[in-house]
Amino acid sequence: MHSADRRQSADEQSRKKGGARGPSAGSAYPAPVERLIVELGRLPGIGRRSAERLAFHLLKASTDEAMALSGAIADLKRSVRHCSVCFNLTDTDPCAICGDTRRDRSKMLVVEQPKDLIAIEQTGMYRGLYHVLMGRLSPLDGVEPEDLTISALLSRVDDALKNAGGEPIGEVILGLNPTLEGDGTAMYLHDELAGRGVAVTRLARGLPTGGALEYANKAVLADAIEGRQSMQ
Ligand SMILES: [Zn+2]
Missing domain, CATH: 3.40.1360.10 (Dna Topoisomerase Vi A Subunit; Chain: A, domain 2)
Structure with missing residues (x-):
């Protein structure tokens, strides 16, 4: 199996797990907040508590600041790729x-x-x-x-x-x-x-x-x- 496929299925598994303890499983947060916490919690080194802290930081931040972050992520995935010669x-x-x-x-x-x-x-x-x-x-x-x-x-x-x-x-x-x-x-x-x-x-x-x-x-x-x- 190709490593990308393996990553994909691992992602799906963790998403399923995340879904099982999502908002419907008794989270006290509104669904969009819970969703953000779950997504942030997937980042390396970020546990549930850190994810909550970051989510609350973003809730308090100005719309411009929060959108700058989401724009940077979208731009990263849109424009950054691997060089076709050296894979940099x-x-x-x-x-x-x-x-x-x-x-x-x-x-x-x-x-x-x-x-x-x-x-x-x-x-x-x-x-x-x-x-x-x-x-x-x-x-x-x-x-x-x-x-x-x-x-x-x-x-x-x-x-x-x-x-x-x-x-x-x-x-x-x-x-x-x-x-x-x-x-x-x-x-x-x-x-x-x-x-x-x-x-x-x-x-x-x-x-x-x-x-x-x-x-x-x-x-x-x-x-x-x-x-x-x-x-x-
Ligand atoms: Zn190159």
Whole structure:
């Protein structure tokens, strides 16, 4: 099953559950307030009590303020998509990085998530392109190669026309998180890339094991890019 489908069915399940203890199940709130509390409560790190607090904040806020929030959410879902080349989040296609002719388009740095890309961009140390996998391999959780953007990655390596600017890739830099699953994904990609005529390197091991790229400090990340090592 595709991961998006799994998410969809998980959403449906939680919606059903939410519905069961919705207004009809004895909520003291008017239905629109209860609905907002339920929706806010789906956000990561927001429990029922926080959701109530946010809902009451929005009730007290001016109409303009509340509509600015709902407008920002609507705009986000309308205009932000994944770059068709590298899968970075973007409101243009290709994204600003793939479209930048001053960047070195022969280099591709592979990361798990868009937020890893942002962490690396903030170091200012890397001027090549990226490829966002949209996750990492995790056989135990049922995340298989076809659930990630690996086939698009290999297409970019095999066919220069699939890469930004039609330029051939010369080096693939694996920038996965230093976790068991990140390492497993790096090994899988290394094996897939063997014999395709590209150099495969990985970020230097300055990153703490088990840590996450997005939380590494700039200097450590910059060293990891500078000191990247060839994978044998
Ligand atoms: Zn892109």
